[in-house]
Amino acid sequence: AAGTFDGRVLLWQLDRQAQGERTASSDTPAVLQTLQGHGGAIFRVRLEQGGRKVITTSDDRTARLWALSPVSLQEPGAA
Numbered sequence: 001a002a003g004t005f006d007g008r009v010l011l012w013q014l015d016r017q018a019q020g021e022r023t024a025s026s027d028t029p030a031v032l033q034t035l036q037g038h039g040g041a042i043f044r045v046r047l048e049q050g051g052r053k054v055i056t057t058s059d060d061r062t063a064r065l066w067a068l069s070p071v072s073l074q075e076p077g078a079a
Helices: none
Strands: 008-013 030-036 042-048 053-058 063-068 071-074
Touching: 008 042, 008 053
Parallel strands: none
Antiparallel strands: 008 030, 042 053, 053 063, 063 071
């Protein structure tokens, strides 16, 4: 996962061969999903609970908890 200056969080699949995909572009990381909800640059991204949740902090003075299965934005204090 990586944060951007425009408030997006990009979820990457780094090893596509491990998932059984064998193509010419298997060595190229792929963006699996883009999370949107922050109003400023992302400062920190942290994966939690075996990669099922992402915690982000932003220049907009918010912290967000994202549940990745399915992707949704949980309200502050919900977990």
